[in-house]
Amino acid sequence: MAAEGNSIDALSQFSLTPVLGAVGNSVGFTQSTAHMLLAVGVVTLLMIWGMSNRAIVPGRLQAMAESAYEFVHDLAVGQIGDEGKRYFPFIFSLFMFILLGNLLGLLPYGFAFTSHIAVTFGLAALVFVIVTIVALSIHGTHFFSYFFPEGAPKALAPLIIPIEIISYLSRPVSLSVRLFANMVAGHVMLEVFAAFVVMIGSAAGVLGILGATLPLAVNVALVGFELLVAFLQAYVFAILTSIYLHDAVHLH
Template identity: 85%
Template sequence: MAAEGKSIDALGQFELTPVLGAVGKAVGFSQSNLYMLLAVGLISALMIWGMGRRAVVPGRLQAMAESAYEFVQDMVAGQIGDEGRRFFPFVFSLFMFILFGNLLGLLPYAFTFTSHIAVTFALAVVVFILVTLVALAMHGMRFFTYFFPEGAPKALAPLIIPIELISYLSRPVSLSVRLFANMVAGHVMLKVFASFVVMIGSAAGLLGILGATLPLAVNVALIGFELLVAFLQAYVFAILTSIYLHDAVHLH
């Protein structure tokens, strides 16, 4: 499956194909949607099952659910402050959804829905709209002073305001591109080295098999690295969301 002929098909893994037969084809239900539903199902199962027993001494699942909860709780409280508690459900859902998307994508044959800019950009736009609405709701018209620092000379306004505006509008772009680029780069590297294993291994006898262990070793290291990236990118997305929410709540 890795190497067709002599070429390396590194991008084929990101192609969307309809699943669930004729029904899926009719409504455009791709494997990306399937994995999103799977991620949501797994998160719900973890939280509901894990917390179901409410043991004082947590079992494994409960410990996992609790540490995820506390991790995000600390992050939200630390970044936004006490007013930020009401945003906790949002940040937590976002974090878990991206984390599970990244981790599910590392399983063999699985699809990584966070490797599509359409998905990450949609998530980033949701964050962007929420942040803007929160700022508008909490500060009203004072929100627009955000684009012009106090004390700056008025003559510079035509210069500063467009720049600040672009800087503000670039947030969803950088937020989505960061996640998308990391996931794509990681999966392309995995695929390329996996293809090397097959290509070298099928080359010539013992030498080929010995040679194939090199890219295989690289892939083992890469999988470990990708696990780190999966966590890190979900974390970065969530913490940047918290930072933006902090700016929206406190404005200056």
């Protein structure tokens, strides 16, 4: 699917294909769904099987599970405050789900379900709804004062309130597009350079094979870079969710 003729098809890697035969097809069970389940399985195995020793001095797997726990716990409590403990399981699930989604996409035959705007927007919309519900349940109608900062001149209200509302509503959009765009860009780059390797390598004999090492080297560097992006984007998603929850709990 990489190179047909002289055109590079870098986008068909994102198309969803049904798996598990006719049953999978009828319930819309695609490779994306399968990788979501894999991510859940990996996270569950890490956090339950990895912690099953309950050792005072942790082994490797337990240290990994504990450092993941403490990393997200510090993030949630650091951003939200003590109330963050209530939302910690949510932020932890979000972080690990996105991180695994990003990382699984880097494995051979893997698929990054975070490269789909439907998925990232689904998660962002979930965050948006939860944040709004939390804010309304804590502050009631006082929550709407969030859209007009205290001390701002009344005359500017017609200007400030629409801006605040738009910025509030654009949160799920920016949250989802950031993750989606990063993952798509990374995978398109990998696909394009991989196609270069095949095209140059099959073009001009020995010289072509030598020339093909250049895009291959680029791809090696890109994979390292994508590992960073995978972690960073999961972190950004989790920390922005924490910041939104902080706003919801404390209102500014």
